Amino acid sequence: MIIKSYIDFWKRIFDFTGRSTRSDFWVPFLTHIFIFLFFFYFGAIIDVPLGRYVVLITMVPSFTVTVRRLHDTNRTMLFAILFPISAVAAPIGGVVAFIGMFAWAGTGGTNTIAAVLIVSTLSLLLGVIIALYSLFLFILPGNKTSNKYGSGGSCVTSTTEI
Structure with missing residues (x-):
């Protein structure tokens, strides 16, 4: 279920319609916190701002899954x-x-x-x-x-x- 939620997050990048469950929202949210922290600290070690690229890459799909999560609660x-x-x-x-x-x-x-x-x-x-x-x-x-x-x-x- 965790892998399915994360794959669904990337498959529905531009999908503002429909609904998403709590796990469809929270699995990518929490996963991206760990990914961001890893790249932020790794980027600080090599003096390259890698954390901002993670944020830019995940910005649109995070927004769309948030919209679908709100749609799930009407x-x-x-x-x-x-x-x-x-x-x-x-x-x-x-x-x-x-x-x-x-x-x-x-x-x-x-x-x-x-x-x-x-x-x-x-x-x-x-x-x-x-x-x-x-x-x-x-x-x-x-x-x-x-x-x-x-x-x-x-x-x-x-x-x-x-």
């Missing part, structure tokens, strides 16, 4: 778009908020620093909330019956004959 691709944005916005907001606190204290509390501090804190909070909710959606079991995105995914049951 949701649109909105969180497939928001998830990577929140994964970038949250850390940047956190860093800017952290720096903004020191700038606020150092400048005596100007309005510009206050605005930057508020926007960066909101970016951090909104990014974390969207990322956590998206992960919650990826963990949810899919519909056992057909939905508006088709009849594949979690509603397919395997039967074994003796």
Whole structure:
């Protein structure tokens, strides 16, 4: 089942229709974390940024499997778009908020620093909330019956004959 999920990940690179089960989503996701870490550290040893190439190669199929996973729970691709944005916005907001606190204290509390501090804190909070909710959606079991995105995914049951 693990190999089948990973092969299906690459076969359906440009397939935004239909549905994918939790294993179809999580097997490639977790596999690519290990592949990325290996190439990132190996690239650091030989001074070549190999990790970015792994990310570029897996970007489109990862997005499509995310869309199909959301379809399995009868949701649109909105969180497939928001998830990577929140994964970038949250850390940047956190860093800017952290720096903004020191700038606020150092400048005596100007309005510009206050605005930057508020926007960066909101970016951090909104990014974390969207990322956590998206992960919650990826963990949810899919519909056992057909939905508006088709009849594949979690509603397919395997039967074994003796």
